[in-house]
Amino acid sequence: MMDAGIEDNSNHNFSGYDVRVTDAAQNGDTFVYVIKSQQIPSDTEYRVEREFEDFEWLHHCLLTQEGVTGLHGIIFPPLPAKPGTFLSNSEAKTKKKIESLAMVDDWQMYCRALEEYLHLVTAHTVLIKNPAVHSFLKHRELPIKTKVKKGIFNKLTQAVEELRKEHHKDIDDFFQNERDSNLTLTAFTKAAVEKFLEIVLTEQKIAIACGHFSTALHLGIGQDDDPADYAFAKMCLKLSEVLDTVKKNFEKVAENDLNTLGFNLELHSRFQDAEKEMLFRRTCKLVDVETANKNLGQAKPHKKAAMEDIKKAADKEFDEISGMAKVEIQRYHRERVRAFQKALIELSDSQLQTARECCVELKQQLAEFKQLCAE
Amino acid sequence: MATEREPPPLGDAEQTDFRELEDGEDLFISTASTLESSPTSPEPASHPAEDICANSNGPQPAEISLDDDLEDLFAEATEEVSLDSPEREPILSDEPSPAITPVTPTALVTPRVEPKTIFVPAMFERSKEELEEEANGDSFDMEIVVSDPEKVGDGMNAYMAYKVTTKTSLTIFNENEFSVKRRFSDFLGLHSKLATKYMHIGYIVPPAPEKSIVGMTKVKVGKEDSSSTEFVEKRRAALERYLERTVKHPTLLHDPDVMQFLESSEVFSFNWNIQAANNLDNARLPRAVSTQALSGAGILRMVNKAAEAVNKMTIKMNESDAWFEEKQQQFENLDQQLRKLHTSVESLVCHRKELSVNTAAFAKSAAMLGNSEDHTALSRALSQLAEVEEKIDQLHQEQAYADFYLFAELLSDYVRLLTAVKGVFDQRMKTWQKWQDAQAMLQKKREAESKLQFANKPDKLQQAKDEIREATDDTIRGELSITSRVPVATGVQGNMHSLMVRIPSFRFEDSAMEKGYTVFKIDVLTSGRQHSVEKRYSEFHSLHKKLKKFIKAPEMPSKHVRNWVPKVLEHRRLGLEIYLQSRGYYQSNLAVKWKLSAD
Numbered sequence: 001m002m003d004a005g006i007e008d009n010s011n012h013n014f015s016g017y018d019v020r021v022t023d024a025a026q027n028g029d030t031f032v033y034v035i036k037s038q039q040i041p042s043d044t045e046y047r048v049e050r051e052f053e054d055f056e057w058l059h060h061c062l063l064t065q066e067g068v069t070g071l072h073g074i075i076f077p078p079l080p081a082k083p084g085t086f087l088s089n090s091e092a093k094t095k096k097k098i099e100s101l102a103m104v105d106d107w108q109m110y111c112r113a114l115e116e117y118l119h120l121v122t123a124h125t126v127l128i129k130n131p132a133v134h135s136f137l138k139h140r141e142l143p144i145k146t147k148v149k150k151g152i153f154n155k156l157t158q159a160v161e162e163l164r165k166e167h168h169k170d171i172d173d174f175f176q177n178e179r180d181s182n183l184t185l186t187a188f189t190k191a192a193v194e195k196f197l198e199i200v201l202t203e204q205k206i207a208i209a210c211g212h213f214s215t216a217l218h219l220g221i222g223q224d225d226d227p228a229d230y231a232f233a234k235m236c237l238k239l240s241e242v243l244d245t246v247k248k249n250f251e252k253v254a255e256n257d258l259n260t261l262g263f264n265l266e267l268h269s270r271f272q273d274a275e276k277e278m279l280f281r282r283t284c285k286l287v288d289v290e291t292a293n294k295n296l297g298q299a300k301p302h303k304k305a306a307m308e309d310i311k312k313a314a315d316k317e318f319d320e321i322s323g324m325a326k327v328e329i330q331r332y333h334r335e336r337v338r339a340f341q342k343a344l345i346e347l348s349d350s351q352l353q354t355a356r357e358c359c360v361e362l363k364q365q366l367a368e369f370k371q372l373c374a375e
Numbered sequence: 376m377a378t379e380r381e382p383p384p385l386g387d388a389e390q391t392d393f394r395e396l397e398d399g400e401d402l403f404i405s406t407a408s409t410l411e412s413s414p415t416s417p418e419p420a421s422h423p424a425e426d427i428c429a430n431s432n433g434p435q436p437a438e439i440s441l442d443d444d445l446e447d448l449f450a451e452a453t454e455e456v457s458l459d460s461p462e463r464e465p466i467l468s469d470e471p472s473p474a475i476t477p478v479t480p481t482a483l484v485t486p487r488v489e490p491k492t493i494f495v496p497a498m499f500e501r502s503k504e505e506l507e508e509e510a511n512g513d514s515f516d517m518e519i520v521v522s523d524p525e526k527v528g529d530g531m532n533a534y535m536a537y538k539v540t541t542k543t544s545l546t547i548f549n550e551n552e553f554s555v556k557r558r559f560s561d562f563l564g565l566h567s568k569l570a571t572k573y574m575h576i577g578y579i580v581p582p583a584p585e586k587s588i589v590g591m592t593k594v595k596v597g598k599e600d601s602s603s604t605e606f607v608e609k610r611r612a613a614l615e616r617y618l619e620r621t622v623k624h625p626t627l628l629h630d631p632d633v634m635q636f637l638e639s640s641e642v643f644s645f646n647w648n649i650q651a652a653n654n655l656d657n658a659r660l661p662r663a664v665s666t667q668a669l670s671g672a673g674i675l676r677m678v679n680k681a682a683e684a685v686n687k688m689t690i691k692m693n694e695s696d697a698w699f700e701e702k703q704q705q706f707e708n709l710d711q712q713l714r715k716l717h718t719s720v721e722s723l724v725c726h727r728k729e730l731s732v733n734t735a736a737f738a739k740s741a742a743m744l745g746n747s748e749d750h751t752a753l754s755r756a757l758s759q760l761a762e763v764e765e766k767i768d769q770l771h772q773e774q775a776y777a778d779f780y781l782f783a784e785l786l787s788d789y790v791r792l793l794t795a796v797k798g799v800f801d802q803r804m805k806t807w808q809k810w811q812d813a814q815a816m817l818q819k820k821r822e823a824e825s826k827l828q829f830a831n832k833p834d835k836l837q838q839a840k841d842e843i844r845e846a847t848d849d850t851i852r853g854e855l856s857i858t859s860r861v862p863v864a865t866g867v868q869g870n871m872h873s874l875m876v877r878i879p880s881f882r883f884e885d886s887a888m889e890k891g892y893t894v895f896k897i898d899v900l901t902s903g904r905q906h907s908v909e910k911r912y913s914e915f916h917s918l919h920k921k922l923k924k925f926i927k928a929p930e931m932p933s934k935h936v937r938n939w940v941p942k943v944l945e946h947r948r949l950g951l952e953i954y955l956q957s958r959g960y961y962q963s964n965l966a967v968k969w970k971l972s973a974d
Contacts, residue, residue: 181749188744195737202730209726213719219712337753344756 017122019137021115024107031107033114037137046138054136055079055114061132062121072281072317073324074127075332077120078270080113109258116267161284168283172322178329179279186272193265200262203254210247214240238372242365249358256350264343268336275332282321289314517543517622519637521615524607527558534558537611539618541637547629553638559586561636562614568632569621581620582791584613612780616788703800710793717786724783727775731768738764817846881948884911893944895951915951 023034030051038045059079065071118137121127170176217240292311299307523538540554566583587606618637622628738761745757824839881895894909912934919931932950936943 181747184747185744188740188747192737192740192744195733195740199730199733199737202726202733206723206726206730209719209723213716213723216712216715216719219715333750337750340753341756344760 017128017137019115019118019122021111021118024111033111035118035137037118048137048140050136052082055117058121058132058136062127062130065130065132069320069324071126071324072285073278073321073326073328074124075271075275075278075328076127077117077124078267078274079117080110080270109263112263113267168287170283170286174326175279175282175322179283182272182275182279186269186276189265189269189272193262193269196257196262196265200254200257203250203257207247207250207254210243210250214243214247217243234372238365238369242362242369245358245361245365249354252354252358253351256347256354260343260347260350264339268339271332271336275329278325278328282318282325285314285318285321289318517541517545517628519615519618519622521611521618524611534560535607535610537614539637545628548634548638550638555637555639557636559584559610559614562617565621565632565636566617569627569630572630572632573627581617581624582795583617584610609784612784613788616784620788620792699800699803706793706796706800710790710797713786713790713793717783717790720778720782720786724775724779727771727778731771731775734764734768734771738762738768813846817843820846881944893947895948897955912947912951915954919954 017037017039019035019037021033021035025032025034030053032049032051034047034049036045036047056079059076062076121133127133170179217236289311292307292314296304296307296311518541520540520542521537522540524535525538526533527536528534536556536558538554539557540552541548542552544551563583563586566581587610621633622637627633741757741764742761745754745761748754748757820839820842824843827835827839881893883891884894892911894911895915897908897910899906899908912932915931916934931954932947936947
């Protein structure tokens with residue numbers, strides 16, 4: 001059983017909710033997350049337990065909500081990837097490559113990711129209105145979930161469609177630019193995430209190696225009859241202490257990295273994907289509109305009315321989407337920059353702090369070492 | 376025994392200098408002395424003070440033309456006497472030293488007579504600065520730098536030539552500063568020469584850096600990537616350390632091969648079969664083909680190594696000396712410990728390098744992200760992040776290199792040095808084996824002799840007696856070299872020695888019976904106690920005659936002197952001192968008793 005929750009009440013002042021994912025416990029093979037939420041005006045606090053499947057259900061509900069104008073223009077907050085079993089620290093550190101945050105560290109990181117997801121959902125003015133959210137947060141049991149299975153067939157058709165429509169020229173410059181920049185940014189962000197996670201992994205490996213070195217120095221410290229042996233033993237022990245400091249430093253550094261920039265980069269990599277999806281949906285709609293127009297132009301007179309209707313519907317949808325999308329995109333960029341700034345500041349602060357502490361300790365140990373040699 | 380120190384019949388000019396040295400000597404001779412006669416197992420004791428004593432032992436320098444005097448002494452000495460060269464040096468105590476100090480201070484003399492250049496001039500130097508150096512504890516003045524690796528030649532015949540620069544104030548060399556070009560196989564050749572000369576008598580010869588076919592092929596082919604430059608740099612540093620260790624060993628420093636290696640600008644090479652002559656102007660010898668990795672000699676070496684390994688397993692030595700057993704155990708432990716440390720450090724270094732690489736990659740990635748970012752502030756921030764990460768990357772790289780050169784290489788050097796030490800122990804085992812064999816042979820010969828006596832065959836009897844005498848010689852030789860811990864001890868524990876002899880002075884004695892003769896004062900230091908006796912030349916001579924029967928003896932100063940100039944006495948004193956010091960190696964019971972006897 002793991003305890004210690006994560007508190008993050010600072011952001012999202014315009015959400016009516018204060019949501020925290022406080023705990024994660026293993027229940028068989030799945031993990032159960034404890035979610036505590038509180039609607040800001042009221043005092044009642046709800047506590048529910050959810051599994052990852054519940055999150056997926058929620059996400060699906062959001063995507064398929066009925067009766068919301070321009071739903072497809074919304075950039076949906078991305079759900080963290082499905083977690084494997086949380087690798088224990090040592091396992092994670094021996095892995096060569098890390099694909100996502102889910103594999104890197106222990107459950108704490110993942111809980112934070114889930115929490116962020118819920119924050120984003122509740123902060124979204126449109127999404128919060130979805131009753132599914134409320135029931136997710138409050139009700140003991142969720143209504144019967146239809147398993148959302150994205151079969152492989154679906155994926156295939158989807159891929160083919162994507163290829164066809166992806167490069168469709170946009171009528172609106174704004175959106176065209178957005179699509180282009182999104183494309184490049186996605187690629188770069190993904191690369192950055194990968195490299196960054198590799199750094200973190202290497203830092204953790206170094207910490208382990210320092211630990212090994214430190215223990216190795218303890219070997220052979222036997223009887224100290226010979227004065228030369230004794231001096232050597234003392235030196236080894238001192239060096240071992242120094243290495244312990246270095247090890248702790250590296251561990252902290254890795255932790256800081258993960259908590260700040262790592263988290264942020266990862267989130268935004270996923271967000272970029274979400275934006276891409278949204279833009280794609282809009283492009284599909286655009287294609288529909290154009291097809292409808294074409295059809296209208298080519299339609300035989302008796303079908304013209306029907307075509308007109310379709311065209312009008314398509315146009316209307318498209319406009320709604322575009323409208324929503326514009327708003328969303330602007331909001332998204334604002335949020336992204338803000339979040340990035342926050343992450344970078346936190347990274348610098350925490351690393352600086354860690355470095356200063358380490359420096360002080362190492363200086364002291366250096367002085368001790370010099371004294372030892374002078375003896 | 377208080378001896379009156381009368382200045383020898385030398386010129387007036389030298390008296391003042393003599394007195395100066397006298398003061399120096401007084402500091403150290405005043406210790407009380409009791410006789411201790413335990414010639415077989417001396418306890419190792421450390422006397423840093425004595426090293427200075429030795430230094431003050433120099434013959435009085437003439438105040439006038441010092442250089443000329445040196446020259447003269449040099450010239451004369453090489454004609455008259457063949458001297459061995461003891462040299463004493465204190466431990467370098469500043470560094471955090473491991474349990475063994477492989478760089479060996481106190482001297483040991485090779486039992487073989489090898490004409491060597493006279494060492495006296497060096498003593499001149501040091502006697503002037505001895506008091507300051509006593510504070511430093513380091514009177515060794517030699518600096519070797521290996522630099523400027525250059526690729527010579529092309530294709531598969533290419534090699535790297537390194538410039539070896541020596542800066543020294545030791546006057547055994549012709550100049551103060553000189554440099555030569557050497558290639559890697561030259562270093563290996565030097566090492567193999569030293570090994571054949573010294574290993575079997577118990578010296579610990581520092582091991583040379585290893586051959587690396589992969590590394591060298593890359594360099595030969597001309598790949599200009601970082602791994603080959605790293606390889607060259609690694610090798611250069613290793614060669615420098617190797618040379619420094621070699622010259623720190625006093626005996627190896629005065630080895631003619633080493634000096635030729637450092638000084639001679641002739642194309643240097645070693646031929647396995649030719650014994651290195653002592654002249655510094657060696658003719659062009661063929662290249663050190665025998666050190667090539669895949670040469671015939673190389674394969675022969677491998678076969679030999681395999682045979683030795685098998686031998687090691689079959690020889691079960693009956694270790695009679697607990698000191699050796701203890702030391703061997705110590706070395707085993709140390710070896711294991713160092714190996715483990717080495718692996719840990721290597722993994723740390725490896726990870727650091729990886730981190731540096733990753734950081735660099737991330738920096739690039741962040742830079743690209745910053746470039747494609749529309750929002751200007753964020754873009755700037757990301758670019759700055761990229762810069763910072765680059766700096767971090769540099770730091771990590773530096774740290775990795777520092778770790779590598781300071782720790783990893785040092786540890787691996789020591790591991791190899793320990794292998795050399797183990798080699799010495801193995802030599803000892805082999806010698807023991809030979810001794811056992813010699814004893815068995817002696818036994819057989821004795822039996823044969825007794826048989827022959829019964830059979831009454833006089834001629835065969837004589838032959839048998841001769842054979843017995845040979846066998847006895849062998850056994851004694853074996854026993855002596857087994858019981859002598861001294862070479863290993865000095866290799867191991869630095870400033871340890873068992874027996875130290877000096878002849879600080881001599882005086883004239885008048886006697887009624889015969890015409891006046893000179894008496895030499897001998898100071899003997901053993902296990903911390905000092906004792907003095909006085910002997911005249913004829914007593915030395917009779918000792919020499921007795922010992923010659925057992926052991927190959929070094930040479931004595933000549934008995935007959937053509938021209939009795941004052942300098943001759945000085946020569947004789949020196950010669951006798953060196954003679955005695957070489958005696959000390961064997962700790963022959965006889966010699967010790969003779970020396971310490973009062974009559």
